[in-house]
Amino acid sequence: MSASSAFNDEKGGSSSVGEPEYGHDPASGGIFSSDYKRHDDLKEMLDSNKDALKLEAMKRIVAMIARGKNASDLFPAVVKNVACKNIEVKKLVYVYLVRYAEEQQDLALLSISTFQRGLKDPNQLIRASALRVLSSIRVTIIVPIMMLAIKEAASDMSPYVRKTAAHAIPKLYSLDPEQKDQLIEVIEKLLADKTTLVAGSVVMAFEEVCPERIDLIHKNYRKLCNLLIDVEEWGQVVIINMLTRYARTQFLNPNINESLLEEGGGGDKTFYCSDEDEDEDEEKEKQAEVSALAKRKPYVMDPDHRLLLRNTKPLLQSRNAAVVMAVAQLYFHLAPKAEVGVIAKALVRLLRSHSEVQFVVLQNVATMTIKRRGMFEPYLKSFYIRSTDPTQIKILKLEVLTNLANETNISTILREFQTYIKSMDKDFVAATIQAIGRCATNIGEVRDTCLNGLVQLLSNRDELVVAESVVVIKKLLQMQPEKHSDIIKHMAKLTDNIQVPMARASILWLIGEYCEHVPKIAPDVLRKMAKSFTNEEDIVKLQIINLAAKLYLTNSKQTKLLTQYVLNLAKYDQNYDIRDRARFIRQLIVPTEKSGALSKYAKKLFLALKPAPVLESPFKDRDHFQLGSLSHLLNAKAGGYQELPDWPESAPDPSVRNVEVKESVPEWTKCSSREKRKEKKVEKPFYSDSEGESGPTESADSEPDTGSGSESVSVSVESGSPSDSEESEESSESDEDEEEEEKEKKKKKKEIKQMQASESEQSSEDDRKRDRKIKEQKSNSESESDEDSESESSQSESSDTESEVEVKKKKKVSEPKPPSKPLKKEKKEMSLLDLDDFEPTPSPQVTPVNTFLSNSLVTDLEGLSLSDSVLSPATIAPSSALKNYELLHRITGEGLSVEYCFSRQAFSPDANMVAVQMHFTNNATSDTKNLHIEDVKLQSGMRVKEFAEIELLPAGEATTAVMGVDFCDSTQAANFQLCTHTRKFFVSIQPPVGELMRPVFLTENEFKKEQSQLMGMNEISENLTLDAKCRNEHAIVQRVTTAANLSRVPCGSDKECSPAAPPPPPPHPHPVYRFAGKTVTSGSLVLATVATKDEGAAQLTVNCEKMVIGTMLVKDLLLALTQ
């Protein structure tokens, strides 16, 4: 089939050699005898003047090298062909030369002149390849020549040759370390290179030659950060790893004071913000100020630190696992705690890759989970073990699961462990048992459950399982033996049934060890054992003797005779070990005249306190090695490992990274530098080039244009303060870059945005707002000041809520987990092994349901909500807009009446649920107690989060509660019973279709784009005649937003346009109103358009992926608009 074999076939006929190179066992004979002759033949072929013969010979020689055969005696014949014209021959000669030059240094020198000639070739590729081979020849004599060649190539015009020069540096360094100083000069020069082609290779050279010279990086730091995305993947890995170390020496720990941490964004802002603001201007000019600030203020992230984090983040989506891992470790070591979470998803993705990749990733995840458990908790299920996983992967996954276990998920994890215990892979079962032991020690609540389960495992048929469980039980008991005398008793009872010798022995050891806790039982066990002594296995016998000795020392009165009996039996045992042991123990414990000094210490010998074993993860404290490194994997320092430095106490002068004025203002700070950079560049990086608008380096640039967010020095991005979100509304495009910092935060922020958007639409009675809008349309040229006022106004508007939000913030910062997570109350007493009586979890939810806060607290926090995404109720939904529905009439409810409305707020415990606000009024004369929900009947997929029980509703009083219903985007009713202490009422909540969505903020352009993707089946339009009262903008908007929870898409003033864009067209005679939202459960977009026409005619269009929702919404909206 292939070239070489075909050659051989052909050659096999003519030359008598055949094809000894392939597939022949060296021991099969013939080779040694023909050795000399064959080489002769090859020499002849090499000397011939036919390229085909030469090639054939070289191919055979290479095949010999590949199989590890010695072909060095052909050196003279081969080296002659170094100047051969045929490229393939030449290449194969190079292969040969690089392999054997070291052994035949003198002869190798013959070839040097050819390469020197090549170095001067006009073709860059020939220059590069000559340098490549020249530097690969490991002959010390040519070091000066190599040095010269590298220096020359480092200033070559072609970036490809410069890249080769960078590659040659470590080769020369390994050949002659004394050249280091000169090489560092070359590295310095190449580091300043601006092409992506060189960056990766030179950093690699830097790492191999002079990793300690961190000062060389300063000037190139920002360039490297900005080029990173365009560097080839292998170079990216090296650069990211190097930059991690660099950042550790140059920046402050972002987690230094977490309570005050408003991290990241703040620093970002200060750096990239508007020119109009004086403060910012100063800071931009003098970065030294930042460090001064750092001392004064709690913590401000260095903008360069932020730059690194921002520019590495997109690489999490690389196809190369090594790149993803490198970014992950960078985030783990450098990012503020709140931002580290983003790496989890990418790492989990790598778990789908080859098992070797999984192995390495899991090792790193295991280390990460010890420090930052919360990060991987949502992905718990991704670590579930499949029976087809290799054992080493299984054990690592188990490790991760154990690290992730906490009070809330332990029941799920233990249930999963139950399955594992029955696996066929016994090493894995043993590891599982140990994992259970560790869960039990870490989580007090399940200790008893685990112990019980493990005790049951003692009756397992497999010895390994039993032995492992006994060991784990033993460890658990050693921690607090006094509490578990009952387990020891239980185990004592087991001796009657358990036949596995190892288990029997272990139990006897335990009883002996803790005989003081079971003073009554221990002698009895010994009695039974003495009876069956002769029938026991050897290890059991030994433990019986041990037990007897220990009992004799503690309770000699009761057991003296028994001990003597046992020892006598042992004395005549067949096994010499047992006889020896008996003799030894008798001497030690039974005092006789002859017994030596040792017997005095018998008690100390036998009853010494054995230290409780520590059950901790083998991955603890491994993170002092840089994650992703070989050293981390081996948990031992590998050669050439560069220690990850600790954060400095105070940041070194950041101005060292400033680049000379010659370069003009550093590119990344100047907004209009894009064009300049392009001109300067020899080559345009791929992404930034074709991107135009939103290249990586430009991400920050658009920021100053918008010119808002001036007060954000103190207010961080993620504080979710109105000013911020307003700003992002203005410049959603540029902000997108910003926002990708933290996806979670982005979401929250978006929610705020939606809220505000809907708010501005809904509360149209707010004159001030309308004024603003008019102003906005009028004067787009003044947009800057306008936007400012806008953000101000919105700030003042919600100032009352802001403080609350801030309170919330603090709470959040102080505890990383969702705040409302009191311990799961109904901790089911579950037996570890009882497989049949657990119910399968109904929904694939990882974390068990959060119990609600007390009722009053819920109402208090209602507006605030836990995800700080919702403003106070008053500002969101004017109560007039909410329609109340009756759930329970006063008469049927015997005095209790219940109304509900859809509050249109995000339901904080679960974003996929619709919040239903219930208003209870007790019109009866007696108090109502214990109001709660029971017996929920739902369509499949639907879920209900009940409100917390209302303990007491006094006569004549009223109260409210909020419950969440996940309607699964259907209008099916949720049926349930509302129970009081005396009665039960069947009730049901049926949502109007308009409540199954929540508003989404879209710009007009975005809206149109989305709409264009939802054509055809997904589009429903109807013609209608508008109601007489409903022909102005205000009325239409109000009716639509009342009927459905959508937000108005701002029209006319296209927010995406830059300030320089043409002013908006004059108001169209037939305005079009657009509304956007997405369904609560699945997040499908819902777009509604009302296009007005002459004389009250209009066309209503709804675009929605879910056709049912769309159809129903059209009906509802038609009704709302025509009546």
Place this chain on the structure above:
Amino acid sequence: MIHSLFLVNASGDIFLEKHWKSVVSRSVCDYFFEAQERATEPENVPPVISTPHHYLISVLRHRIYFVAVIQSEVPPLFVIEFLHRVVDTFQDYFGVCTEAAIKDNVVVVYELLEEMLDNGFPLATESNILKELIKPPTILRTMVNTITGSTNVGEQLPTGQLSVVPWRRTGVKYTNNEAYFDVVEEIDAIIDKSGSTITAEIQGVIDACVKLTGMPDLTLSFMNPRLLDDVSFHPCVRFKRWEAERILSFIPPDGNFRLLSYHVSSQNLVAIPVYVKHNITFREGSSQGRFDLTLGPKQTMGKAVEAVLVSSQLPRGVLNANLNPSQGTYTFDPVTKLLTWDVGKINPQKLPSLKGTMSLQAGASKPDENPTINIQLKIQQMAISGLKVNRLDMYGEKYKPFKGIKYMTKAGKFQVRT
């Protein structure tokens, strides 16, 4: 970084070695063989082995171990990823990556390795660049070479490495311009014994075969890009465009490549295409066990479930299985205890079942575990996540390409616990 590479076959012979720095004796592999002996299964050999002077990092593909020798600190994933890339390249070149194929093409292999690594640092790993440097062996080319004495090595020096799009070679010409995209989704799931889903997720890839003249700039948009929870791209895809507009914009490499792989997480409920009714019991004291398995389609959106293959590792105590399939064929390997049942297509009217008895070792106690059942299947013309490509546009070139999209759903690691 990477010092040397050894290729070791399943029987433990080193059949190829390549050194990039000074020569490392092949005796270093003894440490690897030791670890190999210790491991019970071939895939249990630790990927990283520490020896006194070297570190061995290995990957196992196609029953060949690729053992890289490392002397100093290097990110292990860097090496592993590179080795996999080497295997992918071999596969790309020779169609298969077997010991025989490598031995037959040893010179090409050597040339490739020489180009892929320079002094242990990856140099050219893009298949487009490599193919320009070294032409893959084809029957025709081999014939021509034999007759004319020309070579596999490209006469032209590679241009790709110098361009801004290093993954695409320049001067591509086709008479038929075509671009095909395969959306392939795999369902990974664990189903527990009662039939409820413990975890399920969808892993998808879009593999492309693009044969277009010149330098086309393609954009691919989806009907529902929000489905994609987590994506990783071929380097050609512009990140920013995706971030901003959820559109894939790229200058494609020439030939076959993986455009992106994505993940649809479990929060959007994953449709499980088949259900399994099973009744596998062993009775205490008897040497017989019952085996009863029925498959049926579940959520298939009306598409046929094809190429179903059920496999299960039966407990060690099982001596033989005497089963009766209602369709397809089954095999039971008494040595490895692996039961495989090739079902074929599931007919919803007549559900396939496999019933019968297992004979157990006499006197052996009842196995306390039940086997897990692994299922493979295929559903054509559907992506189970509902992902739909909206349109494909081409800019930068004048001609009209032929475009095609194919959807397919497969079972990935689909396990049913019993």
